[in-house]
Amino acid sequence: MVSICIPAYNCAEYIGPCLQSIVNQSYHNIEIIIVNDGSTDNSSAVIQTWCNTDARIRLIEQENKGAAAARNIAFRESRGALIKFIDGDDLINPEMIQDQVNLVDSDDHIISGKWGRFYGNDLSTFKLSTEACWQTLTPINWILSAWERGEPMTQPGIFLIPRKLIDKSGLWNEELNLLDDTEFFNRLMLNAGLIVFCSTSVLYYRSGVGGLSGQVSREHLLSAYAALDGVTTLLYNSDKSENVEKLCANIWQTFIFNYYPAQMDLMEKAEQKINAFGGSSLKISLGGYSKFLANLIGWKTVKKLKHR
Structure with a gap:
């Protein structure tokens, strides 16, 4: 069955x-x-x-x-x-x-x-x-x-x-x-x-029918942080290869890309995780005018402006 x-x-x-x-x-x-x-x-x-x-x-x-x-x-x-x-x-x-x-x-x-x-x-x-x-x-x-x-x-x-x-x-x-x-x-x-x-x-x-994925409240970001902490810890303990280290760093970098500048204390902790896993080479994916602005003033500034 x-x-x-x-x-x-x-x-x-x-x-x-x-x-x-x-x-x-x-x-x-x-x-x-x-x-x-x-x-x-x-x-x-x-x-x-x-x-x-x-x-x-x-x-x-x-x-x-x-x-x-x-x-x-x-x-x-x-x-x-x-x-x-x-x-x-x-x-x-x-x-x-x-x-x-x-x-x-x-x-x-x-x-x-x-x-x-x-x-x-x-x-x-x-x-x-x-x-x-x-x-x-x-x-x-x-x-x-x-x-x-x-x-x-x-x-x-x-x-x-x-x-x-x-x-x-x-x-x-x-x-x-x-x-x-x-x-x-x-x-x-x-x-x-x-x-x-x-x-x-x-x-x-x-x-396109709602859901939690777009939520950025502290409760939801604490959940996302805890989930990714568990994921990357278990992954690294299972396989300490260079490829897994890179993946773990990329997971934390994407967390920052998705939610910056909300809950900056979690963003700072995520940065520390990236450094601990040897750094990420991921580039943020932006389109249109946001991409143009990011080339001039940096993606973090663009995200802050959009977050207001």
Whole structure:
């Protein structure tokens, strides 16, 4: 059995298409566990209508505790030997689960797939986000390939995970509300034997509907900092190679690029991390007038002006 674990928060508009893409799977031995994380819209009522029409779907209610806590509850209530975490506004292609299950040959192998973005409700905007890691790789080589530019964005829905590997690696860190997926999958992968690529599995990632990724409150940046601290520490302790040192420095440099000049004490700590890992050669990516200004007055000054 494959257990599909879905955290749901104020996703009444999007959970229907998400569930439709799952119940339409060519692989039928699944259970779908949805944890409604204290939604204030009518997500619960919408999900319940799906529960009434498909016995494989189960709804669990909880007060708002965050996506990590919701995923943990769903996992604890699941029964499958294989686990897939999907966000409540994303979609998967009809053959994804069958094709990924066909590749499972070990309880320490993670099966990965492709992903791309679409915007709002318009699937015609979908575009694959082609990546170098779209191949079968050892865990450390997958991480080095996927996060090479210091951007450790990880889509939970592309992976099919053996339950035993989650039991070994530990559940989602409920203290984190930003980059919790990066921290979880880094830990998971470093306990895996192989990341096996499934070229026919596709996740459709919905963009432009809000979320936490653009938040720069102190609470969120503390979470991002803690997540990346855990990620880079574990990576370096697992492999002290020059390539891993460079990756860790790049991860911290990208953290600064993304959030500077918010919470300057965290920016200063991140600079210290970069120096400890031997420095980063990454250049900030800016477009248009910002790029022109950065050449004249420096990217930090441009970011300060835009932050006002």
